[in-house]
Amino acid sequence: MRLYLIGMPGAGKTTLGRALAVAYEVPFVDLDEEIVRHEGRTVVDIFQNEGEAYFREREAAVLRLVLKRYPRLVLATGGGTPCFHNSLDLLLETGLTLYLAVSTTELLRRVMRAAATRPLLAPARDEAALLLRLDETLRARQEFYERAPLRCSPPACTLPAVRELIDRFRTTA
Ligand SMILES: Nc1ncnc2c1ncn2[C@@H]1O[C@H](COP(=O)(O)OP(=O)(O)OP(=O)(O)O)[C@@H](O)[C@H]1O
Numbered sequence: 001m002r003l004y005l006i007g008m009p010g011a012g013k014t015t016l017g018r019a020l021a022v023a024y025e026v027p028f029v030d031l032d033e034e035i036v037r038h039e040g041r042t043v044v045d046i047f048q049n050e051g052e053a054y055f056r057e058r059e060a061a062v063l064r065l066v067l068k069r070y071p072r073l074v075l076a077t078g079g080g081t082p083c084f085h086n087s088l089d090l091l092l093e094t095g096l097t098l099y100l101a102v103s104t105t106e107l108l109r110r111v112m113r114a115a116a117t118r119p120l121l122a123p124a125r126d127e128a129a130l131l132l133r134l135d136e137t138l139r140a141r142q143e144f145y146e147r148a149p150l151r152c153s154p155p156a157c158t159l160p161a162v163r164e165l166i167d168r169f170r171t172t173a
């Protein structure tokens with residue numbers, strides 16, 4: 001099992017990824033956590049001190065290290081991972097990719113509490129600005145996310161529903 005979860009910030013990649021890794025008895029890796037471990041500083045620190053381009057380079061490099069190190073895994077990617085440095089092609093070629101497609105209004109509800117820890121969303125001043133930012137970001141990323149062979153949307157992003165989706169895909173593919 002090499003399963004990659006992609007989608008917007010707050011889509012549930014980390015939460016569902018952990019549960020899927022337990023279910024399939026494979027290691028779970030969260031790419032943001034791996035980047036933090038490699039860099040010895042938080043994602044917010046990296047964005048603030050080095051800028052986004054540096055973060056995207058480190059993200060792409062750590063992704064490649066993780067994929068080499070783990071023959072089997074469930075990987076929760078960062079929200080932007082598939083959209084830079086040809087990383088989506090790498091994901092599509094080396095494992096099964098699942099897009100967690102969540103509406104921006106639902107994303108807004110989920111990320112409101114933690115917007116400050118999400119550097120791309122932090123500049124938004126209020127709820128309306130945050131929704132606009134989410135809409136713009138999703139519009140720019142949709143063409144990447146939608147190339148995933150598997151996709152789920154709430155309320156069908158539960159562990160049992162997603163397991164069924166994956167297992168059906170693997171028996172017919
Ligand atoms: N299926 C779900 N239904 C409702 N809330 C959820 C669901 N999955 C996750 N959440 C909540 O949404 C928030 C974001 O979830 P999570 O951190 O798993 O998303 P993520 O895709 O990993 O985000 P990021 O890109 O920021 O790492 C958390 O507060 C989590 O508890």
Ligand SMILES: O=C(O)C1=C[C@@H](O)[C@@H](O)[C@H](O)C1
Pocket residue numbers: 008009032043077078079080081117118119120
């Ligand atoms: O959507 C994004 O571009 C990001 C999402 C997070 O997972 C982090 O990788 C970082 O905050 C950037």
Ligand SMILES: [Mg+2]
Pocket residue numbers: 013014015030032076
């Ligand atoms: Mg996460």
